[in-house]
Amino acid sequence: MKKRSIATLLIAALILAALSAGCSGTDPQSAQTGASPMEPDNHLMPSAASPNAGQEGQTYFFTDFTGREVELPANIERIIPAGPLAQIVLFTLVPDKLVGLASALTGDQLQYMDDRFRSLPEIGHFSAGTFNLESVMVAAPQVIIDIGQASPGLADDMQSIQERTGIPTVFVQLDDIETMLTGYATLGGLLGASKQADRIISYISENILSVIERAEAIPDSQKARVYFGQNDGLTAMIANSIHSDVIDFAGGRNVADVEQTVRGGAAEISMEQLILWNPDIILFASGSIYDTVASLNEWSALRAVREGSYYEIPQGPYNWLGRPPSVNRLLGIRWLASLFHPEIFPFDMAQETREFYKLFYHWDLTDEQIGELLSRTT
Numbered sequence: 001m002k003k004r005s006i007a008t009l010l011i012a013a014l015i016l017a018a019l020s021a022g023c024s025g026t027d028p029q030s031a032q033t034g035a036s037p038m039e040p041d042n043h044l045m046p047s048a049a050s051p052n053a054g055q056e057g058q059t060y061f062f063t064d065f066t067g068r069e070v071e072l073p074a075n076i077e078r079i080i081p082a083g084p085l086a087q088i089v090l091f092t093l094v095p096d097k098l099v100g101l102a103s104a105l106t107g108d109q110l111q112y113m114d115d116r117f118r119s120l121p122e123i124g125h126f127s128a129g130t131f132n133l134e135s136v137m138v139a140a141p142q143v144i145i146d147i148g149q150a151s152p153g154l155a156d157d158m159q160s161i162q163e164r165t166g167i168p169t170v171f172v173q174l175d176d177i178e179t180m181l182t183g184y185a186t187l188g189g190l191l192g193a194s195k196q197a198d199r200i201i202s203y204i205s206e207n208i209l210s211v212i213e214r215a216e217a218i219p220d221s222q223k224a225r226v227y228f229g230q231n232d233g234l235t236a237m238i239a240n241s242i243h244s245d246v247i248d249f250a251g252g253r254n255v256a257d258v259e260q261t262v263r264g265g266a267a268e269i270s271m272e273q274l275i276l277w278n279p280d281i282i283l284f285a286s287g288s289i290y291d292t293v294a295s296l297n298e299w300s301a302l303r304a305v306r307e308g309s310y311y312e313i314p315q316g317p318y319n320w321l322g323r324p325p326s327v328n329r330l331l332g333i334r335w336l337a338s339l340f341h342p343e344i345f346p347f348d349m350a351q352e353t354r355e356f357y358k359l360f361y362h363w364d365l366t367d368e369q370i371g372e373l374l375s376r377t378t
Contacts, residue, residue: 062190064170066155072168073142076191080136082146082161082169083125084324089147089174092200092327092360093184094191100139109317112363126161133165143168147183149175177212177249180204180327199359200327208249208330211337214344215251224340226252227277227304228321230285233293234269237285241265243322246329247283250336251344255279271298279304281340286315290376311339312376317361331356335377349374 058074080100081087087102095117102125105117121139124130126146136144144161146154150173162169172190174183181201188197226247228237237243239254243265247254255277261267282304284290290312299305313332314320320332334352337345350370357363365373 062170064158065150065173066158066171068155068158068170070162070168070170072170072190076142078139078141078143079191080123080139080141080144080167081125082131082144083127083148085174085326086145086147088318088324088326088328089183089187090145093187093196094193095362097191099141100135105317108315111369112317112357112361112365114362126157131161133161136165136167141167143170145169145187146171147174149173174326176245177204177208203356203359204330208333211333211345212249215249215337215341218251218341218344220253224252225255225277225280226283226340227255227274227279227281228283228285229274230266230288233284233289233299234271234274235262236267236269236274238265238267242325245325246321246332246336249333250340252281252336252340275301278302280309282310283321284310284312286313286319288312311378314373314377316373327360330360339377349377 059071060074061069062072063069077097078099079090079094079097081090081098081102083102087098090098095114098117098120100123101117101120102123104122105113110118121135123135123139124132127148144165144167146158146169150171154171158169158171161167170190172183172186173179174187181204184197184200184204188194228244228247229235230237236256236258237254238260239257241260244254244256256267256269258267258269279302282302284293289296290310293299293305293310304310314335318324318326318328320328320335322329322332331353334345334347334356335349338347338349353370353373354365357365
């Protein structure tokens with residue numbers, strides 16, 4: 001998250017929520033008013049002009065976060081995401097309007113989704129070079145939406161897709177907690193989903209920014225010293241990377257303050273180095289050595305293993321700490337805060353999980369599903 005006063009973010013979130021709630025669900029004008037109060041530095045804000053928005057067959061001009069002016073239908077009902085970040089964000093907001101997926105859903109993910117998503121075609125994603133333009137045209141969306149972090153040349157790339165498919169293509173920046181506020185406000189107005197956008201903005205302002213603010217006030221000497229490992233446990237997710245942000249937000253300190261040696265904000269380390277760090281808490285990625293670590297002699301040298309202070313990050317439908325690094329991390333902040341500092345954040349994680357999945361994934365968890373998700377987290 002950009003270095004910006006948490007108090008400023010809280011005020012902005014409340015303004016955005018109020019504006020989002022006040023906008024008509026079918027009026028694209030809210031794409032402009034919902035995004036303006038923050039006025040973040042270093043990126044363009046969207047704008048819209050639509051004298052007849054909401055009438056059947058009418059269009060309006062929308063200026064996206066790259067500065068491109070795109071003519072869009074006033075009433076959008078069919079959408080294709082241009083990548084995995086767009087897929088998860090649009091699913092939280094307007095799942096019934098998706099007519100294709102950037103990435104096919106796994107069986108584990110479909111446990112938390114309606115069966116209709118099984119039949120959606122996989123289009124591929126633009127940034128990976130797998131975007132199938134022919135499949136896009138067959139799906140016949142009214143708009144293609146890319147979501148994430150702006151990069152050089154993105155405007156030209158979006159324009160190229162639009163020209164090759166004849167389908168309006170826009171980009172909305174939504175790559176950290178600050179731009180979640182502006183991004184959801186923009187998308188809510190753009191897609192006629194202001195009420196759901198308002199609920200999500202309110203969740204972030206009330207349940208996430210408040211945790212970050214309180215965690216920032218914890219003295220460094222009292223913050224939990226945390227190690228985050230994957231694969232054989234010795235692939236460390238390093239400090240100051242996007243995959244480590246959640247640890248910082250929740251009042252922890254990532255002990256792996258080293259240079260990246262492999263892709264994705266990770267480094268290969270030695271057991272000796274990990275023993276020297278001797279973290280208070282160890283987090284294991286799903287599919288790593290959580291199940292066997294207690295039986296491995298070299299790992300017993302770590303206090304966290306001997307005392308049982310190691311946990312596996314929940315996975316389903318998306319990892320709570322990233323992959324993709326999107327809104328799924330919000331619940332991870334609540335979970336880690338309660339794990340690191342239960343005296344400050346005494347959250348009922350069963351209830352937290354139930355409410356989050358209902359709001360973001362539109363899914364009513366069973367008690368069995370909650371038990372499975374949390375079975376390795378406490």
